[in-house]
Amino acid sequence: MSELRFDDVSVRYGSRRRAMTAVDRVSLTVPDGAVVGLVGESGSGKSTLARAAVGLTPLSGGRILLDGEPIRHGSGPRPVQMVFQDPYSSLDPRMTIGESIAEAVPRGTGSADRRREVSRLLELVELDPARAGAHPGQLSGGQRQRVALARALAARPAVVVADEITSALDVSIQGTVLNLVRRLQRELGTSMLFISHNLAVVRYVASEIAVMYLGRIVEHGPAEQVLADPQHPYTRDLLAAVPDSAHARSARSAADPTPAAVAAAEPADPHAPPPGCRYHPRCPVGPLVHPEREVCRTTEPTADHRHATACHFAPAPEPLAGRTT
Numbered sequence: 573m574s575e576l577r578f579d580d581v582s583v584r585y586g587s588r589r590r591a592m593t594a595v596d597r598v599s600l601t602v603p604d605g606a607v608v609g610l611v612g613e614s615g616s617g618k619s620t621l622a623r624a625a626v627g628l629t630p631l632s633g634g635r636i637l638l639d640g641e642p643i644r645h646g647s648g649p650r651p652v653q654m655v656f657q658d659p660y661s662s663l664d665p666r667m668t669i670g671e672s673i674a675e676a677v678p679r680g681t682g683s684a685d686r687r688r689e690v691s692r693l694l695e696l697v698e699l700d701p702a703r704a705g706a707h708p709g710q711l712s713g714g715q716r717q718r719v720a721l722a723r724a725l726a727a728r729p730a731v732v733v734a735d736e737i738t739s740a741l742d743v744s745i746q747g748t749v750l751n752l753v754r755r756l757q758r759e760l761g762t763s764m765l766f767i768s769h770n771l772a773v774v775r776y777v778a779s780e781i782a783v784m785y786l787g788r789i790v791e792h793g794p795a796e797q798v799l800a801d802p803q804h805p806y807t808r809d810l811l812a813a814v815p816d817s818a819h820a821r822s823a824r825s826a827a828d829p830t831p832a833a834v835a836a837a838e839p840a841d842p843h844a845p846p847p848g849c850r851y852h853p854r855c856p857v858g859p860l861v862h863p864e865r866e867v868c869r870t871t872e873p874t875a876d877h878r879h880a881t882a883c884h885f886a887p888a889p890e891p892l893a894g895r896t897t
């Protein structure tokens with residue numbers, strides 16, 4: 573069992589006047605064996621949450637639990653491994669890829685076993701073990717990202733956090749890396765927090781989707797339900813931005829026409845999040861368009877159901893056929 577749980581987690585940067593809360597009271601569970609996709613625009617706090625999970629960023633509040641226990645980020649193998657957007661940040665360009673992967677194999681493994689493990693991991697990520705002597709600079713971006721995945725898996729992690737791992741790749745390569753993630757997840761059953769600003773990428777691998785806006789989770793539920801029946805106006809806007817898909821078309825028809833006041837709205841300032849619902853200054857169902865909906869300016873909506881939406885004016889979600897809630 574490997575369940576990662578963020579329990580009321582906050583992360584603040586800076587001090588006093590320039591302080592900003594990048595992650596604000598986030599509760600989110602990555603169930604055992606599930607891939608939770610975390611989406612949201614740049615600056616919403618996704619990377620901060622990821623870095624907190626691997627101990628790179630200290631918490632200002634709340635707890636992060638692995639199988640119910642606080643994670644220990646001391647020496648020794650890290651139970652939560654992270655793969656970054658730029659594999660150069662995790663791969664030393666002076667080391668061969670075999671050495672980089674071997675370094676992450678748990679201590680106490682003999683050298684012959686370590687070599688075998690490196691070959692096994694390279695095969696697992698669909699790279700030729702004969703290339704173990706190559707340096708990262710000799711590989712393509714997609715191949716480097718495969719090595720970064722192999723290195724993360726070498727530590728036999730309970731959970732992998734993947735932060736924008738396809739964002740720097742050519743579109744043609746993104747699909748092969750996503751296929752690999754899907755296959756690895758199916759074969760190894762590793763729990764995963766998969767982060768991307770791109771909903772089209774997340775929906776390809778995730779069993780659940782959580783949507784983040786200005787440090788808060790505004791919608792979370794089973795992937796197919798969030799995609800087919802998005803409840804939060806921000807999720808609908810994200811979906812409408814996905815090029816040519818059935819989901820985008822339905823999201824667009826729900827949101828269209830974009831009211832002029834919404835189109836002209838300024839992006840939010842993360843240093844001064846709006847009171848009430850954080851999305852209200854940009855929201856097509858909020859007080860910009862419906863002045864009587866004062867509650868959006870004054871009261872923060874909460875989300876606490878299985879397909880949960882933090883919006884005062886979200887319709888009740890349709891039950892999924894064949895599922896019990």
Ligand SMILES: Nc1ncnc2c1ncn2[C@@H]1O[C@H](COP(=O)(O)OP(=O)(O)OP(=O)(O)O)[C@@H](O)[C@H]1O
Nearest residue numbers: 585586594613614615616617618619620621769842
């Ligand atoms: N080390 C830091 N010091 C101060 N502020 C930071 C730091 N790291 C991030 N921030 C701020 O915290 C907020 C959230 O950033 P974060 O990188 O977590 O968001 P994100 O959703 O991952 O966006 P991106 O995809 O652009 O990285 C942003 O406003 C950012 O400017």
